[in-house]
Amino acid sequence: MKFPSPSSAEAVVSVSELSRRFGEKVALDNVSIYVPKGTVFGLIGENGAGKTTLIKHILGLLAAESGTVRVFGSDPTSDPVRVLGRIGYLSELPEIPGWMQVQELIRYMKAFYPKWDSVYAAALLEEFGLNPAQRISTLSKGQVTKAGLLVAQAHRPELLLLDEPSSGLDPMVRREILEAVIRVVADEGRTVFFSSHFLDEIERVSDHIAMLHQGKLTFCGSLDDIKERHRVVSMRFRESQIKPPEIQGALGVTGASRDWTCLNQGPSDKLSSLIIQRGGQILDEHPPTLHEIFVAYAGTNES
Amino acid sequence: MHIRISSSEGVPIYVQIVHQVKSLVASGILSPGDEIPPIRTLAETLVINPNTVARAYLELERAGIVRKKQGFGTYIAETKTSFSRREKINAIKGRMDALLVEAQHLSLGLDEVTVLLSERYAVLLAERKK
Numbered sequence: 001m002k003f004p005s006p007s008s009a010e011a012v013v014s015v016s017e018l019s020r021r022f023g024e025k026v027a028l029d030n031v032s033i034y035v036p037k038g039t040v041f042g043l044i045g046e047n048g049a050g051k052t053t054l055i056k057h058i059l060g061l062l063a064a065e066s067g068t069v070r071v072f073g074s075d076p077t078s079d080p081v082r083v084l085g086r087i088g089y090l091s092e093l094p095e096i097p098g099w100m101q102v103q104e105l106i107r108y109m110k111a112f113y114p115k116w117d118s119v120y121a122a123a124l125l126e127e128f129g130l131n132p133a134q135r136i137s138t139l140s141k142g143q144v145t146k147a148g149l150l151v152a153q154a155h156r157p158e159l160l161l162l163d164e165p166s167s168g169l170d171p172m173v174r175r176e177i178l179e180a181v182i183r184v185v186a187d188e189g190r191t192v193f194f195s196s197h198f199l200d201e202i203e204r205v206s207d208h209i210a211m212l213h214q215g216k217l218t219f220c221g222s223l224d225d226i227k228e229r230h231r232v233v234s235m236r237f238r239e240s241q242i243k244p245p246e247i248q249g250a251l252g253v254t255g256a257s258r259d260w261t262c263l264n265q266g267p268s269d270k271l272s273s274l275i276i277q278r279g280g281q282i283l284d285e286h287p288p289t290l291h292e293i294f295v296a297y298a299g300t301n302e303s
Numbered sequence: 304m305h306i307r308i309s310s311s312e313g314v315p316i317y318v319q320i321v322h323q324v325k326s327l328v329a330s331g332i333l334s335p336g337d338e339i340p341p342i343r344t345l346a347e348t349l350v351i352n353p354n355t356v357a358r359a360y361l362e363l364e365r366a367g368i369v370r371k372k373q374g375f376g377t378y379i380a381e382t383k384t385s386f387s388r389r390e391k392i393n394a395i396k397g398r399m400d401a402l403l404v405e406a407q408h409l410s411l412g413l414d415e416v417t418v419l420l421s422e423r424y425a426v427l428l429a430e431r432k433k
Contacts, residue, residue, distance in 0.1 A: 040352050178350050186343040186353040200310040204351045224315050232313065287313030 010037040011070070012159050012191045013058055018067035020053055027053045029215040030067070035193055035208065040185055042206030042223075043195040044290075046298055049212040051195045052092075055163050058193070059089060072158070085113065088157035092164040094148035098137030102130050102147055106154070113155035121154035128176065142173035149180060160184055162194035166201060174198070178205055203290040211297060218297045223290070232288045233264050233271065237280035247274050252296025263288060263296035304339050308349050316351055320359035321366075328368060328379060329394070335381045339369060 013035040020028040028050045035041045045051050056062040057069045060076030060083060069076060076083040096105060102125070110116040125132060128146040136144065145165060153160055160181070166174045178201060181192050196202050202209060203223065210220035219226055237245065237258050244253040249271055250262035264271045264285075272282050288296075306323045308316055327333040339345075342360060346353040360377060363369045370380040406416045 039354070175350060179347055182346050182350065182353060183343075186346060203310045204308065204316065204349075207352050207354045224317070227313060227315055287315070289310060289313045291310075292313065 011035060012037050012072060013041075013193065014070045015054070015057065016068045016070075018054075018057060018064055018069060020050075020057070020062065020065050026215050028057075028212075031212070031215075031217045032067075033210050033217065033220045035191060037191055038185065038189040039208045040181065040192045040194070040206045042202035042209040043193065043212070044197075044199065044202055044209060044294060045195075045212035045218075050215045051212055052163060054212065055161060055193075055195065058161065059087065060084065085115070085155075086158045088152035088155065088160045090145070090148045090152040090160075090162045090165055092167055094144060096136050096144065096148065098135065100136050101132065102134055102136065102139075103132035105136060105147060105151060106132075109151040109154070115155045117154055117156055120156065121150065124150045124154060124180075142169050145169060145173065145177065149177060153180070153184060156188070156190070158190055160190065160192045160194075162192070164195055164197065166196055166198050174201065181205060199290045199294055209290070211294065213297055213300075226293070227287055227290070229265055230288045230293055231264050231268060231285045232261060232292055233268060233282055234259070234261050234284040235275050235280045236260075236283050237278065239279060245278055245280070247271065247278065249274070252292075252299045259283075263292060304333065304345070306345070306349065308351060317355050317359040317362065320345075320356065321362050324359075324363055325366075325368060325390075326394070333379050335379050337379045339377050339379065341376060 011034055013033070015031060015033045018028055018031045019026070031050070031054065033054075043051050043054070053062065057064060058071055058076065060069075060071075060080050063077045071083050072086055074083055100108065106121055106125075110118070110121075128143075128150060130139075130143060130147060130150070136147065139147065149162075149165070152162075162177075162181070165177050169177070181194070182205065184190050184192055194202075194206075206223055208221065209223050209226065211218040233250070237260070240257040241260065244255070245260060247253070247262065249266075250264055253260055253262040255261050260280075268282065268285055275282060304324070304327065306320060308319055310316075314322075324333070324339070333339070339360075340348070342353050342356045346356045349356075360369065360371075364371060364377075367380055369377050371377050402416070403413075406413075411419075
């Protein structure tokens with residue numbers, strides 16, 4: 001599947017035909033994504049779909065085997081200092097030494113970034129309710145994440161990269177992290193790229209999304225466009241169906257006996273005639289939630 | 304301004320905001336001249352993307368529901384109902400469907416429902432005049 005890259009908007013990240021193998025396993029297979037400036041870009045996919053591998057390429061921690069990766073127009077592996085200085089990164093499990101106090105962590109990270117904003121760091125410390133004298137090892141998981149987010153954004157990065165920031169956190173901390181993400185974008189039109197398993201979060205906060213499935217790109221583009229391109233179709237058949245009816249173009253067919261539901265991409269007239277051929281009719285169609293899109297695509301297996 | 308975003312229906316978030324502001328205006332909860340929250344404030348309150356709020360406000364402005372005063376925020380516009388006929392019908396369609404379904408269950412025909420509606424309308428009109 002090919003998607004046109006919107007050439008009108010400036011790309012913060014552009015990945016083109018990227019493939020990566022780990023031994024026999026194909027982690028990324030011909031993946032192309034495009035992250036326009038000033039957007040919140042949400043990356044979804046099951047565990048092992050290739051999300052973290054893709055993020056590691058953007059950070060320049062992995063070099064492209066084939067294809068190209070450009071961040072702010074540069075190759076992050078050949079120009080790491082320049083590229084990483086403009087990125088703030090928070091991993092799922094921030095590797096912060098437990099013996100450090102919060103204020104020591106801040107001082108330590110400050111040394112790496114010439115553009116570090118101490119006033120902003122102090123404001124974030126206050127906002128996240130962190131105690132500067134507390135040791136990292138005694139913080140809760142939510143507090144460690146907030147400390148990680150603080151040091152990831154105190155140099156006001158043009159790109160904030162968050163790998164599963166919400167995993168394992170309670171709803172209050174998740175909300176605080178999302179609010180911080182929103183402020184980052186609202187403030188100076190900076191760009192956020194984040195991966196998450198919480199589809200409702202992605203749906204609320206992202207304006208662009210991409211999905212990886214078994215190392216391949218399922219879709220990439222504006223969330224509204226992707227939702228408008230798909231429909232959830234409810235159908236009823238004259239006779240009870242023992243197994244899901246096979247209808248070309250219908251994804252994620254679920255249901256029982258005479259009533260079935262599927263996800264359809266594009267206009268429904270073609271689907272409609274196929275359903276009629278199989279002795280059924282369309283009862284209803286409505287725009288899908290991101291969850292419905294995800295489940296339908298994640299259920300399709302290609303080998 | 305009270306707005307609720309639901310991710311359990313597939314309706315895009317900007318459309319949900321547009322619909323809800325329109326119905327707040329239609330029901331008189333928001334009146335002409337009322338200020339609506341800045342994009343950033345609403346985005347933070349609802350925990351949604353500021354670009355989404357901006358898109359909703361743009362649609363509302365195009366529809367003549369709100370008006371931007373440069374540097375002074377966004378306000379509900381003075382102009383009287385700028386809803387198109389289609390929008391008005393869409394707004395009431397759901398309730399009509401519910402009414403007709405209920406009538407069918409009670410074995411009331413369309414003729415009877417039409418007569419009853421006219422009667423109710425007369426009663427409401429009389430009450431408003433008092």
